Amino acid sequence: MINKNSPIPIYYQLEELIKVLIEKGELKPGDALPPEREYAEKYHISRMTVRQAFTDLVNEGYLYRQQGKGTFVAERKIEQGLQGLTSFTEDMIARGLKPGSKLVKFEMIPASSQIAGQLKIAEYGPVYEISRIRLADDVPMALETNYISANLIKGITEDIVNESLYAYIEEKLNLRIVSATQTIESSIASQSEANNLNIKKGSPVLLIQQNTYLLDGTPLELVKSVYRADRYKFIVQMKR
Amino acid sequence: MINKNSPIPIYYQLEELIKVLIEKGELKPGDALPPEREYAEKYHISRMTVRQAFTDLVNEGYLYRQQGKGTFVAERKIEQGLQGLTSFTEDMIARGLKPGSKLVKFEMIPASSQIAGQLKIAEYGPVYEISRIRLADDVPMALETNYISANLIKGITEDIVNESLYAYIEEKLNLRIVSATQTIESSIASQSEANNLNIKKGSPVLLIQQNTYLLDGTPLELVKSVYRADRYKFIVQMKR
DNA sequence: GAGTGGTCTAGACCACCCC
DNA sequence: GGGTGGTCTAGACCACTCC
Structure with missing residues (x-):
């Protein structure tokens, strides 16, 4: 079960092993796991290594610990798109819908002062403005506009946008997207938004602005989205 | 600086020490921290102990690591109420507003099937229904309704509600609130909501439903809130 | 090659829970 | 008292980055 000569870290192998047990239902929510010392002995590994695996699973919400009592399987995680940063495409798939884009x-364009400020670039600096109607099961779900500094991300083409912009950024440019801040507000559709989303003017919409950051905190992009309220709810999981 | 005989864990003392350096500005965003081995030597502690402190600070968003290069101070954390679970009161204070409540x-009341299902109690089981107009700087901000199983939380009185329900639950009943799921949608104020919030019928509002859970996953309460869109934006921080 | 973080060991003692 | 997780040690070798 555990291969000590594998290049895959032992703690990671153990995490996967435990996740599988939980997903197969052999460990049910509320069940106590075997104690850390038992895992260490069984697999001939150090207890600290077991602890590293357990700690990761606790942070991911699979397990919880109680001092003096044991480690237990947490209630089933909410299977939602929003337990982390996701693209529209990933979000829709997680919701069981077919994503599309137009x-x-x-x-x-030259950056307005507001956009330049958010992206931390010079005013009037070059940015790509990319607007797409986002479809779910072929019906308009949102109107999404991305602003990306053209100096940071060079050589975007329409083909790349139609494929996957995130995949291009992460795989081709080797930039790691690690965090984002989202601001969510309620509003009412303007005439042009209503036309694009195929709803009536004045219908409620969810306005989401996302600032995306790289590992060192450099702003990567700004995304402004208008979601149809009748089709979309935003879901967040929070921990204390 | 580090007291090895203190009952406070060494890794925690080190965390606080580093946080203070960051908050005082002696360590600025982007700065490299001294390497782990240097801390270990300086304070005569094990490198693993240093790593535990660093790892916590990385998880809290204060630092980030780059293999082979070093550990660095992250960009200033967004000082927002929403980097975790907060009560309305905490949220308003974080936004610089004076919280109030009516x-x-x-x-x-007996639980409806919808509420019973969310709280995982029997249908028609007793629940408290608590509705409050939430004020910020003495102006209505939200209409909030809590549903709590009366069997789980016994002996709530109006006085407790007017003080702090969360403080009562955590301190008096010794229940630890650890996680929550929030569903956020856009809607339009009904006549009675509009009256309570002092806005016009049909104005946009943010509908937030929060399910709160204890450590073992037991549902503690259900909160349905209607926020004025002109005064409130919801903010979330996300990590990959 | 030197320096950094990433993984791992084989112990130790403490704090807490339950019987 | 026995079992659990929580903290800590003093090393070791590996993987990656930079010069």
Whole structure:
């Protein structure tokens, strides 16, 4: 079960092993896991290594610990798109919907002061503005506009946007997206938003602005989205 | 600086020490910290202990690591109420507003099937229904309704509700609130909501439903809130 | 090659829970 | 008292980055 000569870290192998037990239902919510010392002995590994695996699973919400009592399987995690940073595509798939996209604008423009401030670039610096109607099961779900500094991300084409912008950024440019701040507010559709989303003017919409950051805190992009309230709810999981 | 005989764990003392350096500005965003081995030597502690402190600070968003390069101070954390679970009161204080509250309903009712299902109690089981108008700087901000199983939380009184329900639950009943799921949607104020919030019928509002859970996953309460869109934006921080 | 973080060991003692 | 997780040690070798 555990291969000590594998290049995959032992603690990681143990995490996967425990996750599988939970997903197969052999460990049910509320069940106590075997104690750390027992795992250490069984697999001939150090207790600290077992603890590293357990700690990760606690942080991911699979387990919880109680001093003096033991380690237990947590209630089933909410299977939602929002336990972390996800793209529209990932979000829709997690919700069981077929994602789609229709490009409505793809331009390079000078940054307004508001956008330049958020992206921490010079005012009037070049940014890509990419507007897309986002579809779920072929019905409009949201109107999404991305702003990305053209100096940071060079060589974007329409083809890349139609494929996957995130995959291009992460795989081709080797930039790691690690965090984001989202601001969510309630609003009412303007005439042009209503036209794009195929709803009536004045219908309620969810306005989401996302700032995305790289590992060192450099702003990568700004995304402004308008979601149809009748089709979309935002879900967040929080820990104390 | 580090007291090895203190009952406070060494790794925790080190965390506080580093946090203070960051908050005082002696360590600025982007700065490299001294390497782990240097801390270990300086304070005569094990490198693993240093690593535990660093790891916690990375998880809390204060630091980030780069293999082969070093450990660095992250960009200033967004000082927002929403980097974790907060009560309305905490949220308002974090936003620089004076929280207030006006009780409009306090009853014990039989749980509807929807509420019973969410709280995982029997249908028609007793629940407290507590409705409050939430004020920020003395102006209505939200209409909030809590549902709590009366069997789980016994002996709530109006006085407790007017003080702090969370403090009562955590301190007096010794229950630890650890996680919550929030569903956020956009809607339009009904006539009665509009009256309570002092806005026009049909104005946009943010509908937030929160399910709160204890350590072992037991549902503690259900909170349904209606926030004025003109005064409130919801903010979330996410990590990959 | 030198320096950094990443993984791992084989112990130890403490704090807490339950019987 | 026995079992659990919580903290801590003093090393070791590996993987990665940079010069």
